[in-house]
Amino acid sequence: MSKINVAVFVSGGGTNLQAVIDSGIESANIAVVVCDTPGVMAIERARNHGIPVELVNSGDFESREEFERQIVAKIARYDIGLVVLAGFMRILTPYFIGRFANRIINIHPSLLPSFPGTNSVRQALDYGVKQTGCTVHFVREEVDAGPIILQAVVPVTEEDTEETLLEKVHTEEHRMLPEAVRLFCEGRLSLSGRKVLISS
Numbered sequence: 403m404s405k406i407n408v409a410v411f412v413s414g415g416g417t418n419l420q421a422v423i424d425s426g427i428e429s430a431n432i433a434v435v436v437c438d439t440p441g442v443m444a445i446e447r448a449r450n451h452g453i454p455v456e457l458v459n460s461g462d463f464e465s466r467e468e469f470e471r472q473i474v475a476k477i478a479r480y481d482i483g484l485v486v487l488a489g490f491m492r493i494l495t496p497y498f499i500g501r502f503a504n505r506i507i508n509i510h511p512s513l514l515p516s517f518p519g520t521n522s523v524r525q526a527l528d529y530g531v532k533q534t535g536c537t538v539h540f541v542r543e544e545v546d547a548g549p550i551i552l553q554a555v556v557p558v559t560e561e562d563t564e565e566t567l568l569e570k571v572h573t574e575e576h577r578m579l580p581e582a583v584r585l586f587c588e589g590r591l592s593l594s595g596r597k598v599l600i601s602s
């Protein structure tokens with residue numbers, strides 16, 4: 403089976419990167435990890451698996467687009483077919499999104515369109531919802547608003563704290579993100595308006 407070269411973008415712990423690595427998706431080659439933050443655990447995880455890391459520090463650039471142009475230049479040689487945002491804490495500009503049109507996916511820790519933005523698990527807990535979860539979606543210019551590929555539900559109990567709920571959401575993320583990568587790389591996702599169709 404021919405493989406799609408995947409770039410995973412990270413900023414922190416990289417547990418979702420780890421889940422994608424560990425799932426050993428046959429149709430995907432994790433060609434490079436792009437990181438905007440020096441010294442984070444995600445870098446170590448990539449290096450442990452011999453995956454090249456391109457560290458591009460956003461603080462070194464005057465604009466978001468310059469930062470992204472540097473990333474594009476650094477990943478040019480990997481022939482990337484899919485960009486996976488796995489805890490990448492930067493909002494992408496139309497330049498980058500256009501450059502990889504319909505080839506960027508993001509994992510978000512809530513059932514979108516509820517609780518977009520940051521601190522979504524805290525927001526869900528404070529709101530008092532009985533269920534939350536996570537979403538993998540295509541990336542559009544509007545933050546956390548692209549077509550939804552997969553969602554998983556996590557029940558919220560009265561005993562839940564931010565920590566316990568985060569752990570439950572993470573467990574679902576680690577199952578769902580590799581599944582979305584696999585579906586994309588097997589060519590099973592298509593778009594109909596803002597609906598994502600999954601072929602069998």
Ligand code: GRF
Nearest residue numbers: 415416417418489509510511
């Ligand atoms: C995940 O909860 C993801 O939904 C959010 O950032 C977090 C990244 O965690 N976008 P990790 O770096 O994969 O551990």
